[in-house]
Amino acid sequence: MATAEIVAMLLTWTPFLALGFAWNILISLVAMAIGTVLGAVLARLRLSSRKPLAHASLVVTELTRNIPTFVFLFYLAFLIPAELEVAGNLYAVPAWLKASLALSVAVIGFVSDNLLVALRHQQSRNHAAALLFIPSWTSYLVTIVMASSTASVIGVGEIVSRCNIVIAAVGGDETMLWVYTYAISYFLLFCFPLNWAMGYARRRLLARIGTATP
Numbered sequence: 001m002a003t004a005e006i007v008a009m010l011l012t013w014t015p016f017l018a019l020g021f022a023w024n025i026l027i028s029l030v031a032m033a034i035g036t037v038l039g040a041v042l043a044r045l046r047l048s049s050r051k052p053l054a055h056a057s058l059v060v061t062e063l064t065r066n067i068p069t070f071v072f073l074f075y076l077a078f079l080i081p082a083e084l085e086v087a088g089n090l091y092a093v094p095a096w097l098k099a100s101l102a103l104s105v106a107v108i109g110f111v112s113d114n115l116l117v118a119l120r121h122q123q124s125r126n127h128a129a130a131l132l133f134i135p136s137w138t139s140y141l142v143t144i145v146m147a148s149s150t151a152s153v154i155g156v157g158e159i160v161s162r163c164n165i166v167i168a169a170v171g172g173d174e175t176m177l178w179v180y181t182y183a184i185s186y187f188l189l190f191c192f193p194l195n196w197a198m199g200y201a202r203r204r205l206l207a208r209i210g211t212a213t214p
Contacts, residue, residue, distance in 0.1 A: 009175070010182050013166045020162035021186045023096060024148040027158065030100035031148075032141050035107020039064075042112035043119060057112070064109035070150055073102035077154040096158075099151035103144055110140050128208040135198035135205070142191045159183050 045057035076098045083090045118133035152161035163179045170179075 006174070006178050009170060010178065013170075013179075017159055017162050017166065017183065017186070020157060020159035021183075021190075023151075023156060023158040024145060025190075027096050027100050027103065027148045027151055027156070028141060028145040030097070031103035031144055032107055032137075034100065035104035036111050036137070038104070039108040039111025040115055042108065043115040046112065046116050047119060061109050061112040064105050064112070067105050069102055069106050069147065070153075072105055073099060073150055073154060076102050095154050096151060096156045098154060099148065099156055103147060106147075107140065107144065111137070126209070128205050132202060132205050135202045138194060138198045142194050145191060146187060159186060 042057045042061050046054050046061070048054045048057070077095070080093050080098055080101075083092055085091075114133055114136050118130040121127070121129040121132075149158060149160040151158050152164075155161070160183065163183050166179050167176050
């Protein structure tokens with residue numbers, strides 16, 4: 001396949017693949033939203049003066065840290081039905097939401113641990129150190145975006161799943177290499193700037209902490 005043909009093929013399928021990557025972003029953002037809320041609750045409970053409550057929240061955090069996301073994805077895919085009946089009405093449970101729920105488990109453990117540290121810094125009036133949670137959270141979002149491709153195994157039409165459709169439609173041994181390389185570029189263009197920006201923010205905050213230390 002000539003270079004011009006490869007470029008033309010990729011351009012033709014770009015809207016289709018870009019929509020798939022939009023699903024990756026949506027899955028990741030929903031996972032981060034769910035995980036952040038529940039993780040924040042656990043972090044607060046771990047600061048509780050009631051030892052049984054603090055211990056229970058720590059145990060839950062440990063569980064979320066050690067549940068394999070990929071296995072849990074299959075578990076939810078089979079456990080949660082395609083439709084739920086609520087008050088006599090049927091509501092669809094899309095596969096992408098199941099993927100978000102599976103990924104959110106890892107986020108819960110991450111937020112519980114990292115927000116706990118931030119809250120302790122906040123209590124000690126070390127606001128710059130507390131703000132380190134923000135670049136850490138954003139960097140973890142990048143990790144979740146990369147992990148969101150696992151959603152393809154339960155039928156979500158994200159970018160990897162759509163790459164397979166393109167490869168099957170176009171055919172040819174070279175197609176697979178170029179299509180997957182093109183898909184990688186989506187992740188690279190999204191993740192690299194965020195990682196760089198968060199690394200810069202982290203260095204600035206650490207510099208402020210070092211300056212503030214007597």
